[in-house]
Each structure stands twice: as structure tokens, then as C-alpha cells.
Amino acid sequence: EIVMTQSPATLSVSPGERATLSCRASQSVSTNLAWYQQKPGQAPRLLIYGASARATGIPARFSGSGSGTEFTLTISSLQSEDFAVYYCQQYNIWPPYTFGQGTRLQIK
Amino acid sequence: QVQLQESGPGLVKPSQTLSLTCTVAGGSISSGIYYWSWIRQPAGKGLEWIGRFYSRGSINYNPSLKSRVTISADTSKNQLSLILSSVTAADAAVYYCARDKGVGNTFFDYWGQGSLVTVSS
Numbered sequence: 001e002i003v004m005t006q007s008p009a010t011l012s013v014s015p016g017e018r019a020t021l022s023c024r025a026s027q028s029v030s031t032n033l034a035w036y037q038q039k040p041g042q043a044p045r046l047l048i049y050g051a052s053a054r055a056t057g058i059p060a061r062f063s064g065s066g067s068g069t070e071f072t073l074t075i076s077s078l079q080s081e082d083f084a085v086y087y088c089q090q091y092n093i094w095p096p097y098t099f100g101q102g103t104r105l106q107i108k
Numbered sequence: 109q110v111q112l113q114e115s116g117p118g119l120v121k122p123s124q125t126l127s128l129t130c131t132v133a134g135g136s137i138s139s140g141i142y143y144w145s146w147i148r149q150p151a152g153k154g155l156e157w158i159g160r161f162y163s164r165g166s167i168n169y170n171p172s173l174k175s176r177v178t179i180s181a182d183t184s185k186n187q188l189s190l191i192l193s194s195v196t197a198a199d200a201a202v203y204y205c206a207r208d209k210g211v212g213n214t215f216f217d218y219w220g221q222g223s224l225v226t227v228s229s
Binding site: 036042049055095096098 | 214217
């Protein structure tokens with residue numbers, strides 16, 4: 001099973017600033033990596049797939065990069081609605097498909 | 109617009125069987141285009157993929173749950189089902205159904221709102 005490790009566990013950033021979230025895979029997942037945003041009481045929402053492709057309707061301030069074992073989600077200018085928990089997920093080697101433990105992005 | 113809606117008992121006793129249904133609207137689970145997964149999330153924790161159904165004849169499970177899980181579908185009702193046997197407190201979670209586009213594209217673009225399952229006697 002591929003283990004996905006996200007860092008940091010909690011990130012405090014001020015609105016308008018840039019946020020950088022990291023995800024590391026225990027072995028290469030190529031670019032088969034997705035990012036999700038989850039707000040309290042809601043289902044996750046797909047942000048990024050293929051490591052860098054934005055899902056339908058996702059604002060351009062969200063960008064993904066990386067390949068192999070190291071990935072980054074960047075939010076260029078944080079809006080109030082962006083404060084949430086973010087998860088990465090690999091879909092290169094399965095079963096099972098695996099998720100990271102999440103990064104909580106909170107207001108500084 | 110695809111909509112997924114989970115339903116089922118919110119409370120299950122330890123050692124008993126959990127049974128959930130996911131009703132899909134706005135798309136057919138038998139179209140052969142999409143795959144349909146169950147994913148769960150214990151309170152305050154991360155996401156765990158349980159397994160998935162594909163109408164063209166494949167069902168895949170998470171090896172860690174395989175011995176206790178059955179996923180099936182009623183295509184006439186456009187419903188997906190999840191059965192998890194011998195539940196323990198560790199199975200308490202919000203259970204989601206979600207859609208993906210299959211091998212090589214298994215990222216989840218549509219999710220249900222989730223069904224909370226509590227395990228308690």
C-alpha cells in the first residue's frame with residue numbers, strides 16, 4: 001500500500017497570502033495525484049487531478065505541481081473560503097487508492 | 109448534473125452488519141463510463157477507500173476490508189449498495205459514495221453528502 005504523507009498538519013496563513021501544502025508518496029505515483037478540499041460537514045471537493053490539472057470550476061489561484069513522490073498544492077492569494085482541510089490522493093497503484101492524512105489550513 | 113445520495117441506518121450494534129445505499133441521479137451507473145466507489149471518514153480523521161463497482165463486471169475492494177465488505181448494485185434502481193459485516197467501533201464513520209472515471213483516472217469528481225454511521229450497543 002502506498003502511504004501518502006502530508007505536511008504540515010496545520011498551516012496558518014493570512015488572507016491574501018500564499019499557501020503551500022506538501023504531499024509525499026512512499027513510492028512513485030507518477031502524476032497520478034489528486035487534491036481535495038473539505039469544509040466542515042461537507043464532502044470533499046476535487047480541486048486538482050493529474051498532479052496539476054484543475055478540476056471544472058476551480059479558480060486559477062489553485063495550482064498543483066510535482067511528480068514521482070513529491071507534490072505541492074499552492075493557493076496563490078488566500079480567500080476566506082479557502083480555509084479548510086486539504087487531502088492528497090494517489091491513484092497510481094491500487095488497490096487500495098490512498099489518501100494523505102490532511103493539512104488543515106487556518107486563518108493566521 | 110450528477111447527484112449521489114447515501115442512505116441507511118445511522119446506528120449499528122457491534123458485531124452486526126452495516127448496510128448502506130447510494131442513489132445516483134443524473135447519470136446511469138450502468139453506462140459503463142464511470143466507476144462508483146465507497147469511501148469512509150472516521151470523525152476527525154482522514155479518508156479511506158473501501159471499494160468500487162463497475163457495471164461492466166468488476167468490483168474491487170480495499171484488501172484491509174475485503175473479508176468483510178460486499179459492494180453491489182441494482183441497476184434498475186440506479187443504486188449502489190455497501191454491506192460491511194462484523195462491525196466494531198473502528199467502523200464508525202461518515203460513509204460517502206463517489207464517482208470516478210476508472211483505472212488511470214481514479215480521482216473522485218462527484219460525491220454524496222455522506223451518511224453518518226455510529227456503532228454502539
